[in-house]
Amino acid sequence: MASLSEKHPSKAQLQHMLDAVTMERDRLLAAIDNISDEIWFADHHGNFTMINRAGLLEFDLNGRHGVNVAMLAEGLEIFRNDGSPRPVDEAPPLRALKGEIIRDEEEIVLTPREGELRYRKVNSSPVHDSEGELIGSISVVRDITAGKRTEQALQASDIMYQTLFQGSKAGILVADAQTKRFLYANPAICAMLGYMPDEFLRLGVADIHPPATLPATMLAFDEMVKGTRNLVEAQCLCKNGSVLEVSISSSIATVNGQTHVFGFFTDITERRQTETALRESEEKYRKLHESMRDAFVRVNMNGLLIEYNKAYQEMLGYPDEELRRLTYPEITPEKWHAMEARIVNEQVLTRGHSDIYQKEYRRRDGSVFPVELRTLLIRDDDGKPMSMWAIVRDISERLRTEEALRKSEMRYREIVELAVDGILQGSPEGIIIAANAQMQILTGKGLKALLGQHVSELFDPADLATRPLRFDLLN
Numbered sequence: 079m080a081s082l083s084e085k086h087p088s089k090a091q092l093q094h095m096l097d098a099v100t101m102e103r104d105r106l107l108a109a110i111d112n113i114s115d116e117i118w119f120a121d122h123h124g125n126f127t128m129i130n131r132a133g134l135l136e137f138d139l140n141g142r143h144g145v146n147v148a149m150l151a152e153g154l155e156i157f158r159n160d161g162s163p164r165p166v167d168e169a170p171p172l173r174a175l176k177g178e179i180i181r182d183e184e185e186i187v188l189t190p191r192e193g194e195l196r197y198r199k200v201n202s203s204p205v206h207d208s209e210g211e212l213i214g215s216i217s218v219v220r221d222i223t224a225g226k227r228t229e230q231a232l233q234a235s236d237i238m239y240q241t242l243f244q245g246s247k248a249g250i251l252v253a254d255a256q257t258k259r260f261l262y263a264n265p266a267i268c269a270m271l272g273y274m275p276d277e278f279l280r281l282g283v284a285d286i287h288p289p290a291t292l293p294a295t296m297l298a299f300d301e302m303v304k305g306t307r308n309l310v311e312a313q314c315l316c317k318n319g320s321v322l323e324v325s326i327s328s329s330i331a332t333v334n335g336q337t338h339v340f341g342f343f344t345d346i347t348e349r350r351q352t353e354t355a356l357r358e359s360e361e362k363y364r365k366l367h368e369s370m371r372d373a374f375v376r377v378n379m380n381g382l383l384i385e386y387n388k389a390y391q392e393m394l395g396y397p398d399e400e401l402r403r404l405t406y407p408e409i410t411p412e413k414w415h416a417m418e419a420r421i422v423n424e425q426v427l428t429r430g431h432s433d434i435y436q437k438e439y440r441r442r443d444g445s446v447f448p449v450e451l452r453t454l455l456i457r458d459d460d461g462k463p464m465s466m467w468a469i470v471r472d473i474s475e476r477l478r479t480e481e482a483l484r485k486s487e488m489r490y491r492e493i494v495e496l497a498v499d500g501i502l503q504g505s506p507e508g509i510i511i512a513a514n515a516q517m518q519i520l521t522g523k524g525l526k527a528l529l530g531q532h533v534s535e536l537f538d539p540a541d542l543a544t545r546p547l548r549f550d551l552l553n
Contacts, residue, residue: 116219119205120147120171122212133219138190147171155188157195170202174215179203184222197226249324249343251278254336255303258283258296267343270324272317288315302328302339311346323350376456376467381405384465393472395442411438411446422453426466430455436473447474508533 110117116133120126126145151166158164170180180202189196202217243250249267253260263278271286287295291313301307314322325344373390377383382405391401394409407415414437425432432453438446451470458464494501500517504510513528521536
């Protein structure tokens with residue numbers, strides 16, 4: 079029969095066993111304290127009997143024992159994942175004490191330490207002894223705030239992206255850089271080219287450009303992928319066969335390891351048509367401008383010459399680089415300045431144009447010559463005076479001709495008045511319009527009495543038979 083000492087451990091053995099258990103407990107606590115997740119053990123009475131360092135720090139607790147689960151929950155602001163307040167009896171440790179297993183349940187807690195809302199993921203399970211009796215619950219809590227905020231930011235970014243993408247007035251196509259196939263199309267590009275979104279997914283870059291322009295277009299696409307080019311003007315082929323002129327800007331993004339090209343399309347067909355019309359108009363204007371025999375000039379509101387034709391330049395004798403630095407007062411003799419300023423203020427600025435007027439210009443060689451011009455005002459889109467232009471004519475030859483004619487007429491009048499013969503000047507109908515002094519003597523009538531009479535009223539037919547009149551036709 080075994081002795082009593084063999085059935086019951088000695089005091090030394092018991093102490094050894096207690097020390098071993100204490101050591102294992104300390105090792106377990108040290109290991110648990112090094113875990114970043116919070117670990118909470120509650121006994122079957124609903125009191126936390128073990129809390130690791132992460133849990134103590136998060137809730138600013140001083141001890142690992144004696145914290146009641148319900149009282150701790152009542153002292154905190156805790157919300158369900160949908161933002162609604164969570165009742166105390168829904169606390170995972172308490173539910174686990176009732177035998178429920180909680181997996182990855184999210185909660186939102188206003189923690190005392192940070193004073194901010196923290197997102198947490200909780201796993202709780204009941205704990206049973208070797209005989210299956212419930213002795214408590216264990217809960218593992220992980221702070222997921224950073225990930226949740228990143229997720230929320232991504233969701234907000236995605237909503238913003240979709241809003242911008244869908245609502246953009248510019249057509250947007252996303253293409254795979256390698257295959258050149260389209261991955262996405264926004265409503266604006268669908269409206270622009272006439273395809274449905276799912277139709278674009280069956281197309282590639284080569285399918286929406288005219289064959290004749292493909293080599294240049296594909297080269298531009300490759301340059302966009304390389305980042306050496308981000309803007310190109312091209313032609314796009316619509317579903318109905320019509321062609322649009324477009325401007326395409328691009329950006330590159332890497333999505334899931336694949337390079338995507340984002341193309342932003344703007345319809346510039348109307349702009350191109352306007353540019354073509356403007357270019358044709360400018361060409362017609364240039365040809366008219368250069369072919370005009372009269373001189374043309376345009377000046378800004380400070381009087382600087384900003385545009386003129388060849389006739390104007392040749393009239394003044396200045397080379398182009400000198401003429402463009404001059405103002406019209408600088409090529410006008412000073413005696414005309416006040417008069418011309420008055421015309422600009424009283425006529426051009428008030429009614430938009432002047433009457434025809436005369437003044438003089440000074441050539442580069444210093445010689446002065448007379449000109450005749452009319453000035454017109456040009457206003458900008460806001461109605462403000464922008465510039466003035468004029469057709470300028472050199473009237474030197476005309477004035478010389480007029481002076482020669484005036485002198486010729488004076489000589490003619492002197493000859494007529496001094497003639498010994500009577501001289502009448504009549505209209506084609508025979509009405510007297512002039513008579514010299516000798517004719518007034520011969521007829522015995524003054525000039526006023528003669529003017530307006532018919533030639534036949536002055537002479538007796540018998541006298542005309544012996545002294546016939548001689549008629550000269552004057553043009």
